[in-house]
Amino acid sequence: MKKFIDSPFVKAMSEVTANMYRQGWDERNGGNISYLIDDKYIKQYFPKEKVIRDIPMTFAADPIVRNKCFLVTGTGKYFKNVMKDPETNLGLVRIAKNGKVAHLLWGYKGGGKFTSEFPAHIMCHTERLKVNPNNRIIMHTHPTYTMCMGASTPVSEKEFTKRLWTSNTEAIVVFPEGIGVLPCMVCGTNLIGEETAKKMRKFRIVSWTNHGIYGCGNDMDEAFGLIETVEKTAMVYMISLGHVVNVIPPKVLVGLCKLWHLHPMHGVFKELDVIK
Ligand code: 13P
Numbered sequence: 001m002k003k004f005i006d007s008p009f010v011k012a013m014s015e016v017t018a019n020m021y022r023q024g025w026d027e028r029n030g031g032n033i034s035y036l037i038d039d040k041y042i043k044q045y046f047p048k049e050k051v052i053r054d055i056p057m058t059f060a061a062d063p064i065v066r067n068k069c070f071l072v073t074g075t076g077k078y079f080k081n082v083m084k085d086p087e088t089n090l091g092l093v094r095i096a097k098n099g100k101v102a103h104l105l106w107g108y109k110g111g112g113k114f115t116s117e118f119p120a121h122i123m124c125h126t127e128r129l130k131v132n133p134n135n136r137i138i139m140h141t142h143p144t145y146t147m148c149m150g151a152s153t154p155v156s157e158k159e160f161t162k163r164l165w166t167s168n169t170e171a172i173v174v175f176p177e178g179i180g181v182l183p184c185m186v187c188g189t190n191l192i193g194e195e196t197a198k199k200m201r202k203f204r205i206v207s208w209t210n211h212g213i214y215g216c217g218n219d220m221d222e223a224f225g226l227i228e229t230v231e232k233t234a235m236v237y238m239i240s241l242g243h244v245v246n247v248i249p250p251k252v253l254v255g256l257c258k259l260w261h262l263h264p265m266h267g268v269f270k271e272l273d274v275i276k
């Protein structure tokens with residue numbers, strides 16, 4: 001029988017958390033990740049599913065995610081420790097058919113539970129699955145320069161997007177839909193989960209002012225790459241702040257959109273709004 005600890009899913013989680021920690025984004029227990037795993041894979045590791053224990057949830061999960069399995073980082077756990085002890089720092093849960101409880105199938109050894117941001121994760125999966133049935137990853141982290149930009153930019157999606165798009169030609173190519181922005185809110189609540197999920201109907205990245213960022217993707221590379229591009233661009237913006245003599249002009253943004261067949265967020269530059 002294949003052991004889940006040896007699965008590519010645990011490996012992907014271990015590698016990405018170690019990498020994110022090395023970037024300096026996930027201090028202490030900062031950050032959390034959830035990975036939707038299809039039943040065809042779950043069956044290979046758990047032919048007869050045994051529930052270790054039930055973990056209550058504070059919200060009712062949407063039918064689209066009920067009876068689905070997620071590998072999720074544990075609350076209070078440190079990204080730097082996932083690689084050396086995945087079974088303590090991660091857990092595999094199946095959302096119950098009634099949507100109110102999570103059945104623990106593997107992990108959270110020693111009595112742990114899923115991240116305090118579980119509502120945001122499951123609600124974001126719900127909304128992303130409605131627009132992209134292949135979405136598997138929701139990733140939350142605290143990247144330094146993105147947080148600096150959040151603190152120094154008005155709470156405005158258009159303004160945040162404009163600053164990023166004009167600092168790095170990769171930005172508009174990687175996130176033509178722009179970046180969603182939420183004001184500073186109490187984290188770990190159903191409310192911030194609901195607000196983030198609403199943004200995720202339109203955006204694949206959402207900045208939490210004074211806290212961090214949420215990203216998503218079909219796989220770990222995609223979600224990480226999205227956040228990495230935002231963070232790199234924010235770094236360029238913040239380091240060059242006040243000294244900039246060259247910003248990317250709208251005509252180059254138009255050229256990039258035409259080259260890559262992009263439909264960029266409206267309202268940032270009038271030159272981009274006319275692209276068909
Ligand atoms: P958890 O340890 O509960 O995952 O919380 C970390 C965090 O980043 C909260 O937003």
Ligand code: ZN
Nearest residue numbers: 030031141212
């Ligand atoms: Zn956080």
